Each structure stands twice: as C-alpha cells, then as structure tokens.
Amino acid sequence: xxLYNKQVKEIQMEDKTxxxxxxxxxxxxxxxxxxxxxxxxxxIKKCDRVYAEFYTSKLVGLKDDQLGEKIxxxxxxxxRDDVEKGDEILSRAQHEHVVLLVPGDPMTATTHIDLRLxxxxxxxPTRVIHNSSIITAAPGLFGLQSYxxxxxxxxxxxxxxxxxxxxYHVIKENKxxxxxTLVLLDIQSDKGRFMTANxxxxxLLRLEKQVKGNVLSEDxxxxxxxxxxxxxxxxxxxIEALITIAxxxxxxxxxxxxx
Amino acid sequence: xxLYNKQVKEIQMEDKTxxxxxxxxxxxxxxxxxxxxxxxxxxIKKCDRVYAEFYTSKLVGLKDDQLGEKIxxxxxxxxRDDVEKGDEILSRAQHEHVVLLVPGDPMTATTHIDLRLxxxxxxxPTRVIHNSSIITAAPGLFGLQSYxxxxxxxxxxxxxxxxxxxxYHVIKENKxxxxxTLVLLDIQSDKGRFMTANxxxxxLLRLEKQVKGNVLSEDxxxxxxxxxxxxxxxxxxxIEALITIAxxxxxxxxxxxxx
Numbered sequence: 001x002x003l004y005n006k007q008v009k010e011i012q013m014e015d016k017t018x019x020x021x022x023x024x025x026x027x028x029x030x031x032x033x034x035x036x037x038x039x040x041x042x043x044i045k046k047c048d049r050v051y052a053e054f055y056t057s058k059l060v061g062l063k064d065d066q067l068g069e070k071i072x073x074x075x076x077x078x079x080r081d082d083v084e085k086g087d088e089i090l091s092r093a094q095h096e097h098v099v100l101l102v103p104g105d106p107m108t109a110t111t112h113i114d115l116r117l118x119x120x121x122x123x124x125p126t127r128v129i130h131n132s133s134i135i136t137a138a139p140g141l142f143g144l145q146s147y148x149x150x151x152x153x154x155x156x157x158x159x160x161x162x163x164x165x166x167x168y169h170v171i172k173e174n175k176x177x178x179x180x181t182l183v184l185l186d187i188q189s190d191k192g193r194f195m196t197a198n199x200x201x202x203x204l205l206r207l208e209k210q211v212k213g214n215v216l217s218e219d220x221x222x223x224x225x226x227x228x229x230x231x232x233x234x235x236x237x238x239i240e241a242l243i244t245i246a247x248x249x250x251x252x253x254x255x256x257x258x259x
Numbered sequence: 260x261x262l263y264n265k266q267v268k269e270i271q272m273e274d275k276t277x278x279x280x281x282x283x284x285x286x287x288x289x290x291x292x293x294x295x296x297x298x299x300x301x302x303i304k305k306c307d308r309v310y311a312e313f314y315t316s317k318l319v320g321l322k323d324d325q326l327g328e329k330i331x332x333x334x335x336x337x338x339r340d341d342v343e344k345g346d347e348i349l350s351r352a353q354h355e356h357v358v359l360l361v362p363g364d365p366m367t368a369t370t371h372i373d374l375r376l377x378x379x380x381x382x383x384p385t386r387v388i389h390n391s392s393i394i395t396a397a398p399g400l401f402g403l404q405s406y407x408x409x410x411x412x413x414x415x416x417x418x419x420x421x422x423x424x425x426x427y428h429v430i431k432e433n434k435x436x437x438x439x440t441l442v443l444l445d446i447q448s449d450k451g452r453f454m455t456a457n458x459x460x461x462x463l464l465r466l467e468k469q470v471k472g473n474v475l476s477e478d479x480x481x482x483x484x485x486x487x488x489x490x491x492x493x494x495x496x497x498i499e500a501l502i503t504i505a506x507x508x509x510x511x512x513x514x515x516x517x518x
Contacts, residue, residue, distance in 0.1 A: 024490070027391065029296060029389065029390075030389060031298075033297070034296065034297040034298040034301065035296050035297070035298055035389075036296060036297055037288060037293065037294050037295060037296050037297075037390075037391075038292070038293040038294070038295055038296075038297075038300070039290075039293035039294055039490075041297070042293065104395075105391055105395045105396060105399060106399060107398075107399025107400065107402070108395050108398075108399055108405050110404055112399075113399070113402045113404070116402070117402065127490040128396075128399065128400060128490065129490055130288065130289060130294075130391035130395075130396045130399075130487075130488055131288075131296075131390070131391050132286065132296075132364055132389035132390050132391055132392070133391070133392070133395040135394065135395045135405055136363075136364045136367050136389075136392040136394045136395055137364060137387075137389045139366075139367075140364060140365060140366025140367055140371075140372070140387065140389075141366065141387060143366070143372045143375070143376065145369055145372070146367050146394055146411065147410055147411050147412060147413070148410070149410060150409055150410055151406055151407070151408060151409055151438055152405065152406050153406060154406070173436065177432065179410055228389075229389055231283070231298070231386040231387065231388055
C-alpha cells in the first residue's frame with residue numbers, strides 16, 4: 001500500500017513536470033560543438049527530444065551528422081521546409097520538452113522568431129539560450145568598434161534574374177554616415193551552395209557598375225572573416241606572406257597589423 | 260640514467276609548450292558561469308593563470324567573487340585601472356598562458372581591443388573565444404530583426420555637467436531611417452552605480468527637452484531588457500499583470516504578445 005502510494009506520487013510528480021511541453025531554442029555558436037554553453041548542454045541532457053537546423057547557417061568545424069554523437073543525444077536534423085512549416089516540432093513541443101539547436105545566437109534569423117511566435121500562439125512556453133553570433137564576433141576580430149557599425153545586410157545568391165540591390169544601398173547609407181557595414185554572405189545548404197568572399201566581392205562590384213553610386217571601387221578596403229570561432233593565433237608571418245605572395249599593399253598590411 | 264633522461268625530456272617538453280606565453284580573451288556570456296562555452300572551460304582548465312574583469316559589464320546571476328569557486332580555478336579580478344594599464348596581465352602573458360575572462364563577447368568593448376593591440380605589439384600571441392552579447396541577444400528576445408537596427412549607443416551616467424548628447428542624435432538618425440536603436444545603459448562597477456531603465460528613460464526625455472528634435476515623447480515605445488540570459492518562460496499572466504497592475508495600454512500588450 002505504501003509502495004503503491006509512493007509510485008502514484010512519483011507518477012503524479014512526473015506528470016506535473018512533464019505534462020506541459022515547451023520549446024527551447026539553443027544557440028550553437030560559431031564553429032563546432034565545443035561552442036555550446038554549459039547551460040545549453042544541461043538543457044540538451046534533460047530534454048525529451050533534440051532537433052537541429054543548419055539551413056540558416058553552418059558550423060564550419062562540424063559535420064551536421066556528427067553533432068548527435070558529439071553531444072551524446074539523437075538529433076533530428078530539420079531542413080528549411082521542416083522549420084518553416086514547423087508542424088512536427090510544434091506538435092511535439094505541445095507535450096514534450098523539445099530543444100531546437102540553431103547555429104549562432106537564436107532569434108537573429110527571422111525564421112526562428114516566426115517559429116517562436118507560432119509556438120506562443122499555440123500556448124507552448126518558449127525559452128532562449130544565447131550564444132555567440134557573427135554579428136558581434138566579426139567586428140571584434142577585426143578590432144573594429146561595434147558602435148561604428150550601421151545596419152547589417154545579406155548578399156543573396158543570385159537566382160536567374162533575381163538579385164536584390166538593397167545591400168548596395170545599405171552600404172551606401174552607412175558609408176555616408178561614416179559607418180562600417182557587416183555584409184553576411186548567403187548560403188543555401190540544401191543545394192550545397194555557399195557564397196565565397198570572392199563571389200561576394202564580385203557581386204558588390206557588379207552592383208557598383210549597375211547602380212553607379214560611387215560607393216565601391218577596386219580600392220575599397222574590405223575585411224573578410226571566415227571560420228570565425230576557430231581560435232587561431234595571429235601570426236605576423238601570415239601578414240608577411242600576404243604581402244609577398246598575394247601582393248597586398250603595404251598600407252593594408254599596416255592596417256591589419258593594428259588589429 | 261634512463262629516469263634522468265626521461266625527466267630532462269619532460270622538462271624540455273614542458274619548456275617547449277610553456278616557454279612562450281599567450282593571452283586568451285574568453286567571453287563569459289550574459290548571466291552566470293553556466294554561460295561559459297565548452298571551449299572556454301577547456302581553456303580555463305589548461306591555462307597557467309586566470310584573470311577576470313567586471314567593469315565593462317556584470318554577470319547579473321553571479322557574484323564576482325564566486326566565479327573562481329564555480330569554475331574551479333583561482334581567479335584574479337582586475338579593476339578598471341588594472342585592465343587599462345594592463346602591466347600585470349601583459350608581463351605575465353609574455354611567459355605564461357594567461358586567460359582574461361570578460362562579460363559578454365570579448366572585443367565589443369574598446370578596452371579589450373586596446374589590450375589586445377598592446378599584447379600584439381609586445382609579440383604576445385592572442386586568441387578570442389566568443390560568447391553571447393547583449394548586442395544580438397536583446398533584439399532577438401524582443402522578436403525584433405537584427406538588420407532593422409542602426410548603430411547602437413550608450414547612455415552615460417551623468418557626472419556633474421558632463422552628459423553627452425550623442426545618444427540622442429544616434430536615436431534620431433536611426434529613427435529617420437526607420438531603424439531601431441539599441442541603447443546600452445552605463446555602469447560604474449567600482450562605484451556600485453548601475454543605470455536603471457527608469458533613469459535611462461528619464462535621461463532620454465531630458466535630452467529631448469534639451470535638444471527639441473522631436474524624437475522622443477512619453478508615448479514612444481521603449482522596450483526594456485534586463486537579466487538577459489536568465490531563461491525564464493514567457494507567461495501571458497505577466498502581461499495580464501502589467502495591464503492590471505501597471506496600467507500598461509492595451510496596444511502595448513498586443514505588441515508584447517507578439518514577442
């Protein structure tokens with residue numbers, strides 16, 4: 001009888017803690033599974049189900065399918081459609097403690113805000129566990145001050161005739177106010193397309209030729225960041241290499257040395 | 260003889276790995292020690308010496324002097340002068356593997372960029388381990404889109420007659436372009452002064468009266484974030500409470516419900 005009561009009590013307690021689902025967005029940071037915070041890891045360990053998406057961005061140092069093994073949980077990877085429709089994850093989150101792992105800091109992508117809104121409308125409580133984002137990491141790495149940045153923009157991969165001019169206008173607007181612009185490069189993970197810095201620069205120069213706003217030329221100083229979050233030492237040897245091998249102008253080298 | 264050689268070899272290996280110092284900036288994130296990343300923790304465990312500073316910002320969920328105990332290392336807490344002069348940390352980092360723990364994401368504060376520059380000039384290699392920053396976390400929590408934010412600004416605690424007008428102009432500039440502004444509130448940890456949201460709002464209204472740029476009024480919608488990084492569920496009860504108790508207008512409630 002006592003045992004029975006104890007069991008009932010345990011079931012009741014379990015019901016109380018598990019009866020209501022929730023959706024927790026956890027940022028994965030920038031590079032690989034080592035960027036997960038202690039708080040994020042704790043949440044991953046105790047939740048009922050782990051989803052992840054890599055279509056808004058990629059972790060450069062980790063293959064998507066290795067994440068589960070690295071964090072010791074089965075991870076269901078959602079594609080763009082799964083996240084945008086959100087049917088599976090939202091119906092699970094009504095009854096279970098569900099985690100969605102996303103690259104960078106959650107909620108910097110519109111799609112996460114949208115998913116969160118739909119969860120809240122269904123009465124599903126949500127929480128956000130933050131992590132690093134390219135939006136603060138990149139300026140910092142260049143030694144540039146974040147309050148000297150205007151609004152950021154994304155260069156979209158051209159699709160036939162579709163190629164928005166808006167990034168050019170954002171850069172122009174910022175430049176006129178003496179502000180830097182963080183230009184994010186588009187990815188289309190499902191098609192395996194990732195814009196390289198060279199492609200991005202060429203697209204910007206193409207926009208200059210098209211709009212003729214006198215914003216960009218081949219002399220414009222553009223700083224390129226990739227593999228951010230993979231801590232590497234800054235070697236003066238690398239600058240020497242850039243001067244000797246890539247014919248980087250000395251003035252640029254002086255600027256880089258100040259970073 | 261064999262033992263002697265083994266010992267010499269070990270000493271040489273130790274020399275080799277420890278002979279050159281380095282300075283690693285590690286972001287602590289937003290709330291408490293649970294925000295440290297796996298990569299940050301690994302670095303803390305293997306370094307020779309751990310410093311921390313809390314004058315550029317505070318971890319709201321953790322008392323400064325508890326950090327050492329929580330991460331299992333002795334932590335020397337540096338004050339503003341120590342970081343700005345940097346003598347101790349830089350002379351240590353010439354020979355030791357030194358870590359500096361900083362709130363948020365390192366390098367968003369000018370003082371960290373400055374310290375890094377001085378380290379590099381002394382030939383000390385540096386690395387940065389990123390973490391979450393209020394700059395991306397706050398917009399995301401409000402459901403606002405990061406590319407709709409113009410440059411950010413800091414409201415400085417007035418000191419006698421010293422009270423810069425620049426934040427007002429930044430808000431004006433952004434508003435004219437249809438952009439939001441992230442307004443950071445000043446802290447002076449050494450004096451135990453932390454600007455509250457109410458003080459900040461009053462200072463902004465004071466600036467409006469002074470400059471008369473027609474930017475802010477008592478009807479302006481200002482979103483306030485505090486204790487960011489402490490994951491709390493969003494309860495509709497809280498909104499009801501705000502309407503009932505704090506007489507929040509219904510239109511504001513509708514906006515908040517969309518978050």
